[in-house]
Amino acid sequence: MPVLEVVCSLIGWLGLYLLFCWTFSQRGPEWNCRLVTLSHGVLIVLLTAYVVFVDGPWPFTHAGTENTALQTQALAVCLGYFLFDLGWCVCYGTEGAVMLAHHAASVAGILLALLTGVSGCETCGVIFGSELTNPLLQSRWFLRRLGRYHGPLGDAVDLLFILLFATVRVGVGTVMFYCELTSPRTSLVMKLGGLVMYVLAWVFMVDIARFGYKKSRARYKSWAEKHKLKEKNSSGQLPGHSDKRE
Secondary structure, eight states, rough: OOOOHHHHHHHHHHHHHHHHHTTTTTHHHHHHHHHHHHHHHHHHHHHHHHIIIIIOOOTTTOTTOOOHHHHHHHHHHHHHHHHHHHHHHHHHOSOOOHHHHHHHHHHHHHHHHHSBBOOOHHHHHHHHHTTTTTHHHHHHHHHHTTTSSHHHHHOOOOOOOHIIIIIIIIIIIHHHHHHHOOOOOSOOHHHHHHHHHHHHHHHHHHHHHHHHHHHHHHHEEEEEHHHHHHHHHHTSSSSOOOSOOO
């Protein structure tokens, strides 16, 4: 296991958090932690995208194969971040049981792939799909804090987040999970870990579907009220007549 790479990654993310705390001293700890999360999301998506789509091998056909050097580096970078974020969440108590379980499962899965030296292929694929929506989630939080969430920009971020989560993390994730289960090279413990991550993805999907339904219903109700008010105002005056007195 590349212990040094994981330690350097952990120190790097912690150092970036302290830098943000010093730069944005007027902001709270969660603001600075989410900046780290946003930075990690962008970096790890780009890195794992290169690992999956360019460097290879293809995770749908080579699940359970030996880790490559680039896969190991990507996993080390990601593990260092999750160790930092899990520690921060426990320290400040900002997340619920489901999110803590997701972080713990992510740490366990990446750690297992590094310890065994195999299954880095599909693990990087899962990381790519899981983190692809993370920048949108953080952008939504920052928009809310800056008072710019309620508008077309906030709606666009929410819609893109829901579509990506449903198509990539649940849709493509289902295919990935099937390939991992049917692969003769993947160990039983990795298959169990994949099952845990897949179940958590569906738990998040249910919550997201509820949120999308409530927001769509609220938007429709607001539109209907404005439309009714507009019709009421227009019906109060006959066409071609004026309120001016001669």
